[in-house]
Amino acid sequence: xxxxxxxxxxxxxxxxxxxxxxxxxxxxxxxxxxxxxxxxxxxxxxxxxxxxxxxxxxxxxxxxxxxxxxxxxxxxxxxxxxxxxxxxxxxxxxxxxxxxxxxxxxxxxxxxxxxxxxxxxxxxxxxxxxxxxxxxxxxxxxxxxxxxxxxxxxxxxxxxxxxxxxxxxxxxxxxxxxxxxxxxxxxxxxxxxxxxxxxxxxxxxxxxxxxxxxxxxxxxxxxxxxxxxxxxxxxxxxxxxxxxxxxxxxxxxxxxxxxxxxxxxxxxxxxxxxxxxxxxxxxxxxxxxxxxxxxxxxxxxxxxxxxxxxxxxxxxxxxxxxxxxxxxxxxxxxxxxxxxxxxxxxxxxxxxxxxxxxxxxxxxxxxxxxxxxxxxxxxxxxxxxxxxxxxxxxxxxxxxxxxxxxxxxxxxxxxxx
Amino acid sequence: xxxxxxxxxxxxxxxxxxxxxxxxxxxxxxxxxxxxxxxxxxxxxxxxxxxxxxxxxxxxxxxxxxxxxxxxxxxxxxxx
Numbered sequence: 001x002x003x004x005x006x007x008x009x010x011x012x013x014x015x016x017x018x019x020x021x022x023x024x025x026x027x028x029x030x031x032x033x034x035x036x037x038x039x040x041x042x043x044x045x046x047x048x049x050x051x052x053x054x055x056x057x058x059x060x061x062x063x064x065x066x067x068x069x070x071x072x073x074x075x076x077x078x079x080x081x082x083x084x085x086x087x088x089x090x091x092x093x094x095x096x097x098x099x100x101x102x103x104x105x106x107x108x109x110x111x112x113x114x115x116x117x118x119x120x121x122x123x124x125x126x127x128x129x130x131x132x133x134x135x136x137x138x139x140x141x142x143x144x145x146x147x148x149x150x151x152x153x154x155x156x157x158x159x160x161x162x163x164x165x166x167x168x169x170x171x172x173x174x175x176x177x178x179x180x181x182x183x184x185x186x187x188x189x190x191x192x193x194x195x196x197x198x199x200x201x202x203x204x205x206x207x208x209x210x211x212x213x214x215x216x217x218x219x220x221x222x223x224x225x226x227x228x229x230x231x232x233x234x235x236x237x238x239x240x241x242x243x244x245x246x247x248x249x250x251x252x253x254x255x256x257x258x259x260x261x262x263x264x265x266x267x268x269x270x271x272x273x274x275x276x277x278x279x280x281x282x283x284x285x286x287x288x289x290x291x292x293x294x295x296x297x298x299x300x301x302x303x304x305x306x307x308x309x310x311x312x313x314x315x316x317x318x319x320x321x322x323x324x325x326x327x328x329x330x331x332x333x334x335x336x337x338x339x340x341x342x343x344x345x346x347x348x349x350x351x352x353x354x355x356x357x358x359x360x361x362x363x364x365x366x367x368x369x370x371x372x373x374x375x376x377x378x379x380x381x382x383x384x385x386x387x388x389x390x391x392x393x394x395x396x397x398x399x400x401x402x403x404x405x406x407x408x409x410x411x412x413x414x415x416x417x
Numbered sequence: 418x419x420x421x422x423x424x425x426x427x428x429x430x431x432x433x434x435x436x437x438x439x440x441x442x443x444x445x446x447x448x449x450x451x452x453x454x455x456x457x458x459x460x461x462x463x464x465x466x467x468x469x470x471x472x473x474x475x476x477x478x479x480x481x482x483x484x485x486x487x488x489x490x491x492x493x494x495x496x497x
Contacts, residue, residue: 063437128468132461 004175005414007252008086008240009352010078010189014233014339017054018081022349023356026335026364027384031217033231033340040197046209048216049195050233050340067133068146069111070193074236074345075143076150079105079187083151086240087252093152096250102155102183103148104174105238106166106190108344108400111138113196143191147238155183161344163400164304166190167237168347168408172261174241184246189238189348200232206271210307220341221368222305222334223312223380230306233340237349244414256355259293259393259409262286266403273311273399277318283405284322284395291409293393295326298409300363300387300394301378302354305334306341315397316376333381337367347398351408354394358412361387419497421445424471424490431466432486435459445487453486467493 012018014032015025025032032050041047056073057065065073080090088095114137121129136142141159148157156177160169167190174188203209210229212219220231241258264282268274288295301323303315312334320327335353342349357363362384369382393411400406419427429443436459442452449455455463464480467473467489473496475483483489 061437063435066435128465132458 001179003244003414004178004241004258005244005247006239006241006255006258006355007247008082009255009355010081010085011235011237011349011352012052012054012074012077013235013237013342013349014050014053017052019352021053026338026353027362029338029365029367029384031338031367032233033216033219035213035216036195044197044200044204046200046204046211047213048210048219048231049200050231050235051195052235067137069114069137069142071107071111071191072137072143072146074193074234075105075191075238076146078189078191078236078238079147079150082187082238082240091150096185098152098154100155100184101151101153102174102177102186103144103151103153103157104160104170104177104186104188105144105147106160106170106344107140107143108161108163108166108192109194109199110140111142112194112199114138116196116198147187151187153187162404162406163402164341164343164346165398165400165404165406166344166347168261168351168396168398168406169263169404171239171258171348171351171408172263172406175258175261178241178243185240185242187238187240189236190345191236192343192345193234194343195232195234203232208308218368220307220337222303222307222337222366223316223373223376224369225371225373227307227309227312229308230336231340233342235339235342235345235349237345237352239348239352254414255359256410256412256415259411260287260290261409262288262290262407264405266405268403271401273314274403275310275314277314277321279403279405280315280318280397280399281321283407284318284397287395287407287409291393293409295323296329297393298323298326298330298395299392300354300357301330301332302350302357302394302396303332303334304397304399305336305366307336313373313376316378320377327378330379331363331381331385331387332378333363334366335364337369347396347406347408350398351396351410354396355410357387358392358394358410359415363387421490421494424493425486427470428467428486428489431463431470435462435466443486445485445490447486448484449486471497473497
C-alpha cells in the first residue's frame with residue numbers, strides 16, 4: 001500500500017494567524033483564551049473563548065468575504081497557507097491534475113453565523129432582508145466547496161460531519177481516497193467559527209463549559225483537578241496530503257506520513273462518552289493496525305483532552321488500554337489547554353501539532369496542569385518535552401458528541417526537512 | 418426629488434458594495450450581467466438594496482426586466 005505523505009500545512013487559530021506562529025506559541029506554552037468583551041456576552045454564564053488571533057477581514061477581500069461564512073473564511077485562509085506551503089500556487093489551475101485532486105474539509109456545526117444573522121434579519125425586518133447567499137453560506141459543506149473552487153478540485157469534494165471528531169474523520173477520508181486510487185493529492189482538515197451567544201449558551205446549559213471567567217488563560221486545564229469544562233474556540237487547520245509517488249514526482253518537500261486511522265462509534269449515549277473507553281481505545285487500536293505500527297512505536301499522543309471532569313479521566317484510561325505497557329514510553333499532551341476546543345477544527349489542528357511534534361522532536365506542553373488528577377497512569381507533558389532521534393510515531397485522538405471516535409496515526413517517515 | 422445622476426451615483430455605490438464593481442464603471446448603458454459581471458444572487462442583493470436605499474418596491478417579476486443600470490435608474494425614478 002502506498003505511503004500517504006504530508007506536504008503542506010496551514011492553520012489560523014487563537015494562538016496565531018498561521019501555523020508557524022501557532023506552533024511557536026504552543027511550544028512556549030501560551031494561552032489563546034481571552035475574555036469576550038462584546039456586549040452580547042454580558043449576561044452569559046460563560047464569557048471566555050479562544051478567538052482567532054488574526055481576524056479574517058484583515059486577509060480576505062471584502063466583496064469575497066461577504067459571500068462567505070466565517071467558518072469558510074477561516075478554512076480558506078488555512079488552506080491557502082497549506083497549498084502554498086506545498087509549493088503550489090493558490091487559485092491557479094493546472095499545477096496538479098484537477099481530476100486527481102480531492103478535498104475533504106469538515107465543520108462540526110457549519111455556517112452558524114450566517115444562519116443566525118439571517119434569521120435575525122428576517123425576524124426584525126422581514127423575509128426580503130434575507131441574503132440570497134444564506135444557503136451557500138450556512139451549508140456544512142461550504143468550507144470544503146469553497147476550497148474545492150479555489151484549488152480547482154474535480155475528483156470530489158467531501159465534508160464529513162461527526163461533531164468534534166469531524167476533521168480527523170475528514171483526514172481519514174482523504175487518506176482512504178488516496179489509498180483507493182480515487183485521487184493522487186488531497187486537501188484535508190477542518191474549521192469552526194461558532195463564537196456566538198447561542199452555542200455558548202447551549203454548551204453552557206449542558207454544563208460542558210468552563211466558567212472560569214475571571215482567569216481565561218487558566219480555564220482550559222486538562223487533567224488538572226481544578227478543571228471545570230472545555231473552552232470554546234474557533235479556527236481552522238488544513239493539510240495537503242498526497243501519495244508518496246505523486247509527491248516525489250513533483251519534488252514536494254515532505255513533513256511526514258499519515259500512517260493510518262481508526263474509527264469507532266460508542267453506541268452508548270448522544271453526548272456522554274462510554275465510560276468504559278472501549279470505543280476510544282478501539283479507535284487507537286484500529287489506527288495502530290491500519291498503520292502497521294506497534295503500541296511501542298507510539299512516542300506521543302495528542303489527546304482529545306478537552307478539560308471536562310469525566311472526559312479526561314475516561315481518555316487516560318483508554319490510552320492506557322490501547323498502548324498497554326508501552327504507555328510508559330509515551331508522552332501525552334493536550335494542546336487544547338492553550339487553544340481551547342476548536343470543535344470541528346480540533347482534530348486537524350491537533351493532528352498537525354502531532355506532525356510538528358515529531359518533525360521538531362518536541363512535544364508541546366499541557367498548560368495549567370498544576371494539580372494533576374491522581375491515578376491517571378499516563379505521562380503528561382506539563383512542560384515541553386523532547387523526543388528522541390530516529391523514526392517516531394504519534395496518535396491524535398478526536399472524539400465527538402454522537403459517540404464518534406477517530407484516531408489518526410502519523411510518523412516522521414519520509415520526512416525530508 | 419433626486420436627479421437621474423444622483424440615483425445612478427447611489428446605485429453605483431450599492432453595486433460596488435455588493436459586487437466590488439468600481440463605481441465609475443456603473444454607467445447607464447451598462448448591462449449588470451454582461452458588462453459588470455454581476456451574478457444572479459448579487460443582483461437580488463442589489464434589488465433589495467435599491468428598495469432600502471430609495472424606499473421603492475421592486476416586485477420579483479419587475480426585477481427580471483432590469484437588465485441595465487439605466488433600466489434600474491429609470492424604474493427607481495418612476496416609482497419614487
